[in-house]
Amino acid sequence: MQGNVFRKVERDFSVKRQHAQSDARTFKKNVYDENPELAEIENKINTIALKSAKSRIFSDNLSREVEQEKLEIELAKLNRDYNDKLKELGLTKKDFEPKYxxxxxxxxxxxxxxxxxxxxxxxxxxxFKQSNLSKIKEENFETFDFGYYSTCSNKEKYGIEKSPLENIDGIRKLAYNFSHNLDDTQQKNLLFTGSTGLGKTFLANCIACEAIKQGKSVIYQTAPILLDKMVDYKFRFNKTDSEREEYDKIFDVDLLIIDDLGTEAMNSAKFSELFNILNTRLLKNKKILISTNLTPQEIKREYEERIFSRFVGDFLVCRFVGEDIRLLKKKIVSK
Ligand SMILES: Nc1ncnc2c1ncn2[C@@H]1O[C@H](COP(=O)(O)OP(=O)(O)OP(=O)(O)O)[C@@H](O)[C@H]1O
Ligand SMILES: [Mg+2]
Ligand SMILES: [Zn+2]
Known part of the structure; x- marks a missing residue:
């Protein structure tokens, strides 16, 4: 769990507590303003409590006992009056306490x-909020639907022997294990490849959700936004603490998900940031999940040997095959 998550929650709790206390004070003050006799009784109670404390310390034994008895009777009467008055108003003492x-x-x-x-x-x-994942409530292992993947194998079409269903079943298992083994040094990083609408982002969300439930920190970002932000940060002159923290998180979170790699316009600054992310995180054994429409060959071509040849052995490639689920969903709706 990230330190800044902890600090944020601590701050929120402190604010929540202060609100509850100040609401309680305001409520009591309003009731007292409208019913000044309550304040009077309370003042008397406080005075007697003080007297009683003094007499306990300063009086001699005999007079102390007499005095205490007298005060206790008075106090009991005042408390009764106070409670009766509250009852008339339909309140109890508990109503003046902060509502936590x-x-x-x-x-x-x-x-x-x-x-x-x-x-x-x-x-x-x-x-969850800080991970930048808005769809995690809808897209997780519980809502994962195998129904969109065909049971028919077609080597010519898909390039593999297995049917899309058998294929996704294997990838899903792998993804589930990955989400539970983020700290394992033997666990490789994942590269999801496949054409559009095959469920890559969906499964990335499943992994993120599961990881967060395990108390792991996750950041999700699309490659174009991530690399733009990082280059922008690098070249900015004045950096605030929160910007610095944001930047450091990219290297420190337990899982970094880079979605849609291959959709950004690359330049040498972005290449070097991407290299930096991969290199630093791999050295720290911090897991990465990359999702892309590009094939491994295209990645090699587009991202130059200098980036991926270094990391090829660190990634398990998961090839998604099947029909575009976005289109399948549209067909179902329009039927
Ligand atoms: N296993 C699944 N169960 C239910 N719905 C799914 C599943 N996989 C994907 N979908 C839905 O299908 C649509 C496309 O999925 P997704 O966005 O994950 O595809 P993608 O492979 O990331 O596509 P792209 O390459 O265009 O980013 C989404 O609406 C998603 O919610
Ligand atoms: Mg996607
Ligand atoms: Zn609690």
Whole structure:
């Protein structure tokens, strides 16, 4: 989990707590403004409590006991009056307490130094937000539909012996294992190739969702945006802390998903950024998933030997085959 995710959630919790407390103060003040007798009783209660504390410290034994008894009777009466008055208004003392979202930890996020489940859940939610994945709720292993992949093999058409269904079944298993083995040094990175609409981005989302559920940090970005941003950052003169953090994250997150490689207009600055990302992350054993419409041969040609020949052994190539699911979906809708 990223440090900035943790800090953000910590800040959010602190704000949430302060809001609950200030809402409670405001509510009490409004009730007291409308019912000044409540404030009067409370003042009296406070005065007596103070007197009682003083007498406990300063009086001698006998007079202390008498005094304490008297004060306790007074105090009990005042408390009764106070509660009666509240009851008349349809309230109880509890209504003046802050309304925390989580009653277990009072929105502190921790119980006896252990993380509360609400805080943990918020870390996951925040990680989802920061991963730049908006479709993750719809596109995950639970919603994965095999129905779009044909059971008929066609070597001429698809270039492989297996049917699209057998093929995707293998890739899906591999993807699932990948999402659970991000830290494993033996685990290779993934390269999804295949023409448009075959489910590459969908499966990348499945992996991201699963990884985040394991507490891993994920960034998803399309190659054109990612490389533009990085080059832009490199050449910017004044860099803010948050820009620097954003940039560093590209190298540090547990999983970086680069989608649509091959759709950007390349230049030497972008080549060098791409090389830098791959090289740095591989050295740190941080996993990468690349998705592209290009074939491995086209990648070699377009991205020059100097980038991919270095990394070829570090990637498992998953070839997606089948029919364009976007078209299949349209056909189903228009039927
Ligand atoms: N296994 C699946 N189950 C259900 N829907 C799917 C599945 N795979 C893909 N889809 C849907 O099919 C459409 C195309 O899928 P996706 O965007 O993943 O294709 P792609 O291979 O990334 O295409 P491109 O190369 O154009 O980016 C999307 O609407 C997606 O939600
Ligand atoms: Mg895609
Ligand atoms: Zn809690």
């Amino acid at each position: 979202e989580c009653e277990k930890c009072n929105d502190t996020g921790f119980i006896d130094n252990k993380m509360c489940s609400c805080f943990n859940q918020e870390l996951i939610n925040e990680a």
